[in-house]
Amino acid sequence: MSLTTSGRFKTTVLGTAVALACSVSAQADTLTEKMTLNNVTVFIRGAELFNSGKVTLPAGESEVIFTNIASDLNEQSMMVEADNGVVVQSSGVRRDFLSENVSPEVESLKKQIEVEMREQSKVNVQREVIQAQLAVLESNRALGNEKEGASVEQVSQMLQLVNGKMNELLMSDIDLREKIGEIEKNINKLNNQMAEAQQKSAQAVNQVVVKFYAPKAASSNVKLSYVINSAGWVPTYDVRVDSITEPVKLGYKANVFQNSGINWDKVNLTLSTGNPSEGAQAPRLSPWYVDLYRQPIMSSKSIQHEQSAPASPAAIMEIREDLTADESQVANGYGSKSSKPLSDYVTTDVGGVNTRFSIVLPYNIAADGKGHSVLIKQADIQGDYRYVVVPKLEPDAFLQVQLKDWEKLNLLPGKSNIFFEGSFIGQGYIDIRNVKETLDLSLGRDKKIVVTRENEKQMTGKAEFFGNSVSQQYTYMLDIKNTRKEPVKLVVQDQVPVSKDASVTVEDLKYDGATFDKATGEVQWSLDLTPNELRKLGLSYTVKYPKDQKVVGL
Missing domain, CATH: 2.60.40 (Immunoglobulin-like)
Known part of the structure; x- marks a missing residue:
C-alpha cells in the first residue's frame, strides 16, 4: 500500500517538475524589445506612428513583447511586418499599468517640490540652532542671578546682555517660522498642481505582443505602424507686409500636439490634411417619406404628465449652446541667419486625396498636449493692396490685400498673426471657404x-x-x-x-x-x-x- 502511494507521489512530483520546466522554457522564449519611433504622419485629428525594431529568433515559434508603444492606439489600424523569412502569426495589444509614465510637467513639479523641501530642512536646522542658543542663554541668566560676589551693576549688565541676545534670537526665530509657513504653502500648491498633472497624464503604457514563426534561427527587421487619436495639428499663419508696394510674406505653420503617453524624439514629421476620424465610407440616401399630419389624441393624464415633465437633455443642450460663446504668438522663421530657410526642407505632395507636407528635419514633440510650432513653408505672394472703410460704422480704414493664385498654396482655414511695417497688428482669420476670385486678407487698421x-x-x-x-x-x-x-x-x-x-x-x-x-x-x-x-x-x-x-x- 505504501509502495503504491510512493509511486503515485513520484509521478505527481515528476509531472509538476515537467510542467514547471515547460513554463520556465516558455517564459524564456518570450523576448522583450523596445521599438524605435522613426516617422509620424500627423492628421488634422489623429496620427499614424511608424516604428522599427530588430529581433533575433530561434527556429520555431517565438513570442516577443514590444515596448515604447502609445497608450491609445487603434488596434484595427495596427500592422506588423518582418523580413528574412520570418512569419507574423498573430499580434495583439496589452496594457501595462505598472510601468510609470511620467510627463515632463510632472518631472518639473517633482524637482520644484524637492527644492522647496530642501529649503524647509535648512530652515528647520537654523531653528534648532536658535533653540540651543536660547537654552544656553537661559542657563546663563539663571546662573547670573545666583552668582556670589558680583555687584548689582555687574549682574545687571550681564542680564541685559543676555536678554538682548535672547530677544535677537527670538525675533530671528519668528522670521524663520514665517518662512517655513510660506514654504509649506508652496509645497501644498505644488503637490495639488502635480496631482492634477498626474491625473491628466495618467495613461497605461501599451505593449504589443507578437507571435513569430521562423523556419530556422534568424535575425529579422520588424516594422510596426498604428494610428492614435490623441494627436493632431492646427494650421496657423504669419502674414507680414513691410510695405504696400511689396509682396506679402506668408508663413504657413502647424501647431502640432500629442498626448499619446510617449515622447516623439527626433522623428520625421509628415503633416496631412486628411482626417481618418471622419470615416472613409460614402453616405447613402434612405427613402424620404412624407405623410399627412394627424393631431394625436391625448388623455388628461398624458397632458398633465407632459406639462410637468422636465425639458429633455437635447432641449437643454440646445439652450446651452445658444448661451455659450467662445496668443498672440509672434512666430519665428523670418530674418533667420541660416543660409537655407526651413521651408526648403518641406516637400509638398498634392497627388493624392489629401495634401501632405513631408519634413526631413527631425522634430521633438513632447507628450504634453501642448502646441508645438512647425514651419511648413514661406512664400512671397503677389497681391493688390487696397483700403476699405465703412465710416457709418467705424472711421478707421482697414488695409486689405487681394491675393491671386491662392489655390496653389494648399491653405486650410486658420488663425493668422498680422505684422505690418515691422509691428504686430493683431490676429485675423484666413477663411478659404467663401473665396471667389481672390483671397482677401485683412491687415488691420491704418490711422494714416x-x-x-x-x-x-x-x-x-x-x-x-x-x-x-x-x-x-x-x-x-x-x-x-x-x-x-x-x-x-x-x-x-x-x-x-x-x-x-x-x-x-x-x-x-x-x-x-x-x-x-x-x-x-x-x-x-x-x-x-x-x-x-x-x-x-x-x-x-x-x-x-x-x-x-x-x-x-x-
Missing part, C-alpha cells in the same frame, strides 16, 4: 487714412407734409484724406435704407459717382488717392411714407 462722416444739418430738413404723405431728406458729407507718402486705393462703403413696404419709398438718391446696389442699398466708391489728397463725397436720399404711419428703422 483719415475719414469723417457728418450729417449735413442744412440739407437734412425736418419732416414735411404733402397731402397724405410725409417726406424727409437725409444728407451726409464724407471727408477722406490720404496722409501716407504713397498713393493708395480706397473703397468707401455706405448705404441707404431699403423699403419692405410699397407705401414707404426711398427716392432722390445722390451718391457722387458711386455704384449702387438696389437690392441691398449698398453704396460704394472706389477711389485712387494721391499722397496728402483730400476728397469730399456726398450722399443724400429722401424717405417718403404715409403721414398716419410710423417708419421703423430710420
Whole structure:
C-alpha cells in the first residue's frame, strides 16, 4: 500500500517538475524589445506612428513583447511586418499599468517640490540652532542671578546682555517660522498642481505582443505602424507686409500636439490634411417619406404628465449652446541667419486625396498636449493692396490685400498673426471657404487714412407734409484724406435704407459717382488717392411714407 502511494507521489512530483520546466522554457522564449519611433504622419485629428525594431529568433515559434508603444492606439489600424523569412502569426495589444509614465510637467513639479523641501530642512536646522542658543542663554541668566560676589551693576549688565541676545534670537526665530509657513504653502500648491498633472497624464503604457514563426534561427527587421487619436495639428499663419508696394510674406505653420503617453524624439514629421476620424465610407440616401399630419389624441393624464415633465437633455443642450460663446504668438522663421530657410526642407505632395507636407528635419514633440510650432513653408505672394472703410460704422480704414493664385498654396482655414511695417497688428482669420476670385486678407487698421462722416444739418430738413404723405431728406458729407507718402486705393462703403413696404419709398438718391446696389442699398466708391489728397463725397436720399404711419428703422 505504501509502495503504491510512493509511486503515485513520484509521478505527481515528476509531472509538476515537467510542467514547471515547460513554463520556465516558455517564459524564456518570450523576448522583450523596445521599438524605435522613426516617422509620424500627423492628421488634422489623429496620427499614424511608424516604428522599427530588430529581433533575433530561434527556429520555431517565438513570442516577443514590444515596448515604447502609445497608450491609445487603434488596434484595427495596427500592422506588423518582418523580413528574412520570418512569419507574423498573430499580434495583439496589452496594457501595462505598472510601468510609470511620467510627463515632463510632472518631472518639473517633482524637482520644484524637492527644492522647496530642501529649503524647509535648512530652515528647520537654523531653528534648532536658535533653540540651543536660547537654552544656553537661559542657563546663563539663571546662573547670573545666583552668582556670589558680583555687584548689582555687574549682574545687571550681564542680564541685559543676555536678554538682548535672547530677544535677537527670538525675533530671528519668528522670521524663520514665517518662512517655513510660506514654504509649506508652496509645497501644498505644488503637490495639488502635480496631482492634477498626474491625473491628466495618467495613461497605461501599451505593449504589443507578437507571435513569430521562423523556419530556422534568424535575425529579422520588424516594422510596426498604428494610428492614435490623441494627436493632431492646427494650421496657423504669419502674414507680414513691410510695405504696400511689396509682396506679402506668408508663413504657413502647424501647431502640432500629442498626448499619446510617449515622447516623439527626433522623428520625421509628415503633416496631412486628411482626417481618418471622419470615416472613409460614402453616405447613402434612405427613402424620404412624407405623410399627412394627424393631431394625436391625448388623455388628461398624458397632458398633465407632459406639462410637468422636465425639458429633455437635447432641449437643454440646445439652450446651452445658444448661451455659450467662445496668443498672440509672434512666430519665428523670418530674418533667420541660416543660409537655407526651413521651408526648403518641406516637400509638398498634392497627388493624392489629401495634401501632405513631408519634413526631413527631425522634430521633438513632447507628450504634453501642448502646441508645438512647425514651419511648413514661406512664400512671397503677389497681391493688390487696397483700403476699405465703412465710416457709418467705424472711421478707421482697414488695409486689405487681394491675393491671386491662392489655390496653389494648399491653405486650410486658420488663425493668422498680422505684422505690418515691422509691428504686430493683431490676429485675423484666413477663411478659404467663401473665396471667389481672390483671397482677401485683412491687415488691420491704418490711422494714416483719415475719414469723417457728418450729417449735413442744412440739407437734412425736418419732416414735411404733402397731402397724405410725409417726406424727409437725409444728407451726409464724407471727408477722406490720404496722409501716407504713397498713393493708395480706397473703397468707401455706405448705404441707404431699403423699403419692405410699397407705401414707404426711398427716392432722390445722390451718391457722387458711386455704384449702387438696389437690392441691398449698398453704396460704394472706389477711389485712387494721391499722397496728402483730400476728397469730399456726398450722399443724400429722401424717405417718403404715409403721414398716419410710423417708419421703423430710420
